[in-house]
Structures are given as structure tokens and as C-alpha cells.
Amino acid sequence: MKDLRKQPGFDTMAWFCLFCLYAPIAVLVVFSFNDNRSVVRWTEFSLRWYRAAFENDGIRHATWISLQVAFVAMVFATTFATMAALATTRVRAFKGQTLTYAVINQPLMVPEIVTAVSTLAFFVLIKQVTGLNGIGFLMLAHTVFCIPFAYMPIRARLEDMNLTLEQAAADLYGTPFQVFRTVTLPLMAPGIVAGAMLAFVVSLDDVIITLLVGGPGETTLPVYIFGQIRRGITPEINAVSTVLLGLSALLVSIFFLIGNKRK
Template structure:
């Protein structure tokens, strides 16, 4: 089999793609420190737009909503993902196992706009029947959407874990709950944390589902940024986007470090 890296022009195409992928992000970060209000003309280094972003009440409120939704959805999504991973890896093969994998991972394959429209229609029916409204619908939508993202690293961790310690604990008359609490859970913890971080990033960055499901007063930070961009890009939005990007990089980096952690 030929090594693609040795093909003529491979290095050029690779660097070409990397440049156009990351150059806009670099421009955004650089101009977030620009003292001038213009986003295309550099004058001098300044942190004024970061200060303005922190003083903006709309940004603060949107950040609080984003963190609330992401925290709650991450907690429930990670819990359900852990239960699903245990049910599909710590049991003998059963009829319909592949169907269970497909159902759990289905949100990854369905276009997000389809999921958003379907969720909006479903929640509209529930609201009409019950009269119940609130941010709980947005949290529920994010929870369901984030489950497969948390499920993948947790299941991968379980599949890499040796059953010897669990079997030894069972041989020493430990109950199934004791085996899980004292053996399985500590070994699985890096996978759970990694899955939770990935779910948190996905929820924090989501726009499409939030646009469809969110009600009045439930504007998240990405949706707020999108609304402000329609009025024109400002260095203040660049500053907020840079902070959001930094948070995502930190969490994703931690996810990969935990995912690759040795047993």
C-alpha cells in the first residue's frame, strides 16, 4: 500500500488546508486585542474590548444561561451515557445489541437541523398539552443530544479495561454494587470525566438546537454572538469568541489527555 504522505504535493495540500482552516481564527484572536474599533485595521495593543465584554450585561446573562444549560445537560448526559455503556459492554452479547449501538449513536448521524426541528415540534406538543414552559426544555434537548458524545469515550474506556480485577473482587464475595463502586468506577473515572468534558463543550457551543428550542430569556452565549454579528462584527465579539475558543481548547485538550491516560 502506498504511503499518501509520499505522494507529490501532499505536504503543500496539507499545509494549504491547515492555513485556511486556522488563519481566520488567528485573525479573530489578533484583532480582539486591537485598540481600534475597526476589525480590519490594526492600531495598537489593548485589552479594552475584553473589559467591555465583561461589563456587557447581555454577555454576562448569556454566559450564565450557557453555563447552567451546559452543566445540567452534562451531568444527566454523562450519567445516562455511563449507564448505556455499562449495559452494552458489561453484559453478554444479546440480540439487538447492534441496534442498541445504532440508537444511542443516532444523533451523531442525523443532521442537527433535523434534530432541532423534530425536537421543536415534539416540545410544542408537550407545551400545548401541559402548559408547562421554562428552560427545562432546552436542558433536556441538550442532554439528549450530548449523550452519544459522552457515550463514546466511556464505552471505549470500558472496552479497554481488563475484567480481572472485577472478577477477583467478585471471587472475594464483593456484591455487584461493591464491585462497581470500589473497582469499576475508579477505573472508569477518566473515561467519565473525558465524556463529561466533551458533552460540556458540545452543549456550550451548540447553536442550531438552541435557536429552535430556547424561549424568551434563554439566550445562550453562542446565540447571543450570532445575533450581534448580524448587526456587524465588533472587537467586543472577537474578545468573547476568543474566550469561548480558549475554554473549548482547554476542555478538549483535557479530554484527549484523559482519554489517552494509561490504566
């Protein structure tokens, strides 16, 4: 079988694809440091728009909402994903196991707009029946949506683990809880951390579900940016987007480093 990388034109096509992917991002980052208000004409280097974004009350409030929602979604999604991963990997094969995987990963297979509309309809019904309102509905929506993203690296870590140490601990009269606390949990910790970071990034960057489910005063940073762009792109938005890009890149890089850890 021939190596695809040695085919004629492969390098050219690869570089062209990379250029199309990253050139717009590079332009955004560069012009976030532009002193001129124009987003197409460079004058000189400046941190003016980063200071303006930091002093903007709307951006600070949206950032605080985003961090709250992302943190809560990360904690609960990772907890539920860990429980689901243990329940599907530390048991004998059972009838309907494939269906169980499909149900857990359902948010990945269904278009996000469908998930957002159905979640909105469901929450509207709950609000009418109970009279409850608040940011908790948005946190719940993000938690459910993030579960499969946290589940994948945790499950992969469990499937990659050797059962010898757990079996040895059980042979030494360790209770199931002791085996889990002293052997299983430390070994699966890299997968849990990787899943938590991935869930945090997914929640932090979400727009569609937040746009439909979020109520008054529950505007997250991506939704705030989306609203501002409709009025025209400004260097201030470039600065905020660059910060979000840097945070997402950092967390995703840590996710891959931890996910590849084998010790």
C-alpha cells in the same frame, strides 16, 4: 504499501489545509486585542474590548444561561451515558445489540437541524398539553443531544479495560455494587471525565438546537453572538469568541489527555 506522507505534494496540501483552517481563527484572536474599533485595521494592542465584553449585561446574562444549560446537560448526559455504556459492554452479546448502538448514537447520524425541528415540535405539543414552560426544556434538549458524545469515550474506556480485576473481586465474594464501586468505577473514571468534558463543550457551543428550542430570556452565548454578527462584526464579539475558543480548546485538550490515560 507506500507511505502517504511521502507522496509528491502531500506536505504542501497539508500545510494549505491547515492554513485555511487556522488563519481565520488567528485573525479573530489578533484583532480581539486591537484598540481600534475596526476589525480590519490594526492600531495598537489593547484589552479594551475584553473589558467592554465583561461589562456588557447582555453578554454576562447569556454566559450565565450557557453555563447553567451546559452544566445540567453534562451531568445528566454523562449519567445516562455511563449507564448505557455499562449496559452494552458488561453483558453477553445479545440480539439487537447493533440496533442499540445505533439508537444511542442517533443524534450523531441525523442532521442537527432535523433534531432541532423535531424537538421543537415535540416540546410545543407538551407545552400545550401541560401548560409548562421554562428553561428545563432547553436543558432536556441539550441533555439528549449530548448523550452520544459522552457515551463514546465511556464505552471505549470500558471496552479497553481488562476484566481480570473485576472477576477477582467477584471471586472474593464482593457484591456487584462493591465490585462496581471499588474496581469498575475507579478504572472507568478517566472515560467518564472525558465524556463529561466533551458533553459540556458540545452543549456550550450549540447554536441550532438552542436557536429553535430556547424561549424568551433563554439566549445562550453562541446564540447571542450569532444575533450580534447579523448587525456586523465588532471587536467585542471577537473578544467573546476568543474566550469561547480558549475554553473549548482547554476542555478538548484535557479530554484527549484523559482519554489517552491508561492507568
